[in-house]
Amino acid sequence: MKKLIGAVLFSLVLLASFTASANSLPPLRVSDPFGEVTAGTCMPLYVITWGGEYAVIHANGDAAHTTPNSLFGKAGLCFDLIHEDSPEKQLSGYVTGKTALLRGTVGMGVAGNEFLLFDSRLQPVAVILLTRSTGGDALVVGPGISTLANLVNKLIALQKYGPHMDFLIATLKFAGLSMKDVKIVWTSGLTGEDKDKPSDALLEKRADAAFVITFDANTLSSGGTVGTGSEGSLKGARTIFTTKSVDHATFDVYYARADYLATHRDALGKFAELIMVSQAELIALNKAKGPGWKAAVTAFQKILSKTVPDYASAQDMFMDCTPAGLALNEKFFTDPNFMRNFDTVVSEIQDAYIELGALTKKMPMKHAGWDYAALKRGGTLSYQAATPKFDEAKVTAVVSELDRSGTLDERLMDKPIEVLFSPNEEKFDIAPFKPHFDGLLAKLAVAGGSLMVIEGHADPLGYLKCLKASKDPAYAAKMDKELASKGGIVAACLSKNPGPAELARVKQAAKNKSAMRAYAVRDAFIAYAREKKLTFDPTQFTINPSGIEKPKSGMCGEIPCAPKTDADWRANMRVLFKVIQVEAEASTFEAL
CATH class of the missing domain: 3.30.1330.60 (OmpA-like domain)
Structure with a gap:
């Protein structure tokens, strides 16, 4: 009861510190009481509408419940996968002990961190970076907007506390804008069967632009072109920006409760390692396009069927993000010289949430601090060689x-x-x-x-002088005398009563x-x-x-x-x- 009272009082303090504004966002909080994580059973594990879930589902045996011969099963881990895109519902399960893990972007953890201060056992600790978005998230705009600069004073829709907050923050910063320069239309849903989605706000003319996942963007813009106004599209809608360009804006992770990490560190370390192993297996399966790949795609679509309508959509989502693997996990969490490391991204997102009123102050967030060199020495993981980005x-x-x-x-x-x-x-x-x-x-x-x-x-x-000389012999003679001692291709051109060949040489030299x-x-x-x-x-x-x-x-x-x-x-x-x-x-x- 004391913990519940503490949580309520803390929420009231946050609410009192919240200043209303056009873009105001109340702190993310739930009223549920603290609960211990249930031990000795298959833990519920949240998954979201994202291509990064492939690795989790595959490690679970391409099934919602862990299979004995899966990567997780062989390691003695057991999970029941639950598709949940609502940050509030995830936070409720996390606080009550239904699960020890939160799933989402870095920013989704930042949003709930201050509320969770009411009990240190609930502090979220990042245990693995799964992917970075490299095309799966998009900014779709209606008629009259063609560049990021055009977003000033425009209404932009996105899910509150959702995965596109990170993308919005990075986009505005890249464009030299701030939250004060735009007007936010908050939605409760994200995609699929959700009510009040960003795509709905755009279609209903409640917003001028919307941050959405790629297949929603393709629908709004009639297949990635310009919306025709039919089949769920918005007439004149276009995608102007995606995470294919800003590919270090959105990072997605699993956060673990501090109390659970303290007592299950080895299990969570194995959890993180096996997700990375699963990512490597999936890359190979995708290249082979055999039965193993088909099984992975089918399981992914089935588990996320509320928002992923069919096999083709599921397959496309694998290409929406880039698996982090061992190398990026190590760099993201431990390299101070990496300009998009965990601490930097957290700080950037906290600044924006403070401006919105969802946080009152900046505070450090923790990661598990795995020994990545030891993971490599273990033989199951390796650093993948960098490949060229462009042809x-x-x-x-x-x-x-x-x-x-x-x-x-x-x-x-x-x-x-x-x-x-x-x-x-x-x-x-x-x-x-x-x-x-x-x-x-x-x-x-x-x-x-x-x-x-x-x-x-x-x-x-120089070219213009040669051109004039080709038409004016007197001018050519005059310029020849002036430039004869200087040499160079222009002088050579002028000394010859220049024709097309000489003019072409001057142009090529330039x-x-x-x-x-x-x-x-x-x-x-x-x-x-x-x-x-x-x-x-x-x-x-x-x-x-x-x-x-x-x-x-x-x-x-x-x-x-x-x-x-x-x-x-x-x-x-x-x-x-x-x-x-x-x-x-x-x-x-x-x-x-």
């Missing part, structure tokens, strides 16, 4: 086509960084740009699925110079990142040498406009460092 040839083709069609800048995820060069200069001094690159590195830590286009430009004046400048900026950025112990996949960069095709002075018909001032002339000698999303071209990404 370089396909990326180059996509960027070239976007550039040709004039739509490349529509994919921008952030304002480009502009680097100016002096005449004929190709070396790049990074020192003045370190503050800009520091900000970019922080954003790229979240947007690991984005592409960096390094776009080089050159001054068109393109080559723009490429050298772009490579210089790219190499300096990669070197600077390495100084900070950060590495980037080389396939994530593409060089786009524009030469004189897109001068800052503009185009006059089919040729560059002549710069009018010295400043105009120098402004053309530049490199633009762009971060874009290319997720619509799925073939540019390497498959698992």
Whole structure:
């Protein structure tokens, strides 16, 4: 009874500290009394509508109840899987002792942590990172919104305390926005048969945008294109942002009660290890596409049937996230240099919850602190070698086509960084740009699925002089005398009564110079990142040498406009460092 009174009083304190606002979110709490976790039985284990559940279900024997020959069964573990997407209902079972484990994103644990302070035995401790979302979550917008900047003052729907809080927080931070810049429409449900879902709010015009899971996004946007208004879609709806680009925004975990971890540390350690083993088995099964894979997909769909309607939807969900495995678990929980580690993500989410009123203060959250090196030595797990994120040839083709069609800048995820060069200069001094690159590195830590286009430009004046000389012999003679002693390709062009071949050489030389400048900026950025112990996949960069095709002075018909001032002339000698999303071209990404 004392514990119940303590919980109620703590809830009242939180409620009293809560300040109402347009985006206000009351603290996550339940009125249930504390209960001991029942020992000696098959523990109820929550699973959610997410591709990460494949590993849990497979480790359980591709069944809702643990089978004797499953990974869990052979280790003496036993679970009854319960599909539950409601954070409140999960928290109730956790507090009363129905289960010792909470399932959700990092943020879902953050939401309940302060309430659970009424009893230290209930403090949530992260025991495993299962996956990170790499395409399974999406931001769908209605007509009139095309970029993240357009979200200012717009109504955005998402499930309160749900998995998309983490995505919303990272998205706003990436766009340079805060909770104060948008208006939140909270829903109680998430997807499927739930009532009051984010997709409902968008369809009913209660919201201008919604954070949803991918198959809801595909329905709203008529198969990932533009919504037609039929078959559950919203006319004009489009997906503008997914976790395929911001692939380090949403991390999902299991949290264990502190009291249960203290008395069952070995069992929970085995639980975490076997989920990682299960992930490795599933990757192999998915590649083989044999009976084992079919059994895994069938079990996944059956257990999550409230929200996953059919086999095809279930199979797609496996590709919505990337298994963390041993390497990312170790990095996420123990590496202080990893810019998206557990402590950093927790702190970022707590800031947002405090702003919303759902928390009153920041507090540290704990993880189990497993010996990951020992797990590797045990022989069941290994560090998976990193694979390229992008197919370089396909990326180059996509960027070239976007550039040709004039739509490349529509994919921008952030304002480009502009680097100016002096005449004929190709070396790049990074020192003045370190503050800009520091900000970019922080954003790229979240947007690991984005592409960096390094776009080089050159001054068109030399080409324009050659072009004029090709039409004006007197001008050619005059310029020949002025440039004869200077050498270079422009001088060579002017000395020959230039024709198409000479003009083409000048244009190519300008393109080559723009490429050298772009490579210089790219190499300096990669070197600077390495100084900070950060590495980037080389396939994530593409060089786009524009030469004189897109001068800052503009185009006059089919040729560059002549710069009018010295400043105009120098402004053309530049490199633009762009971060874009290319997720619509799925073939540019390497498959698992």
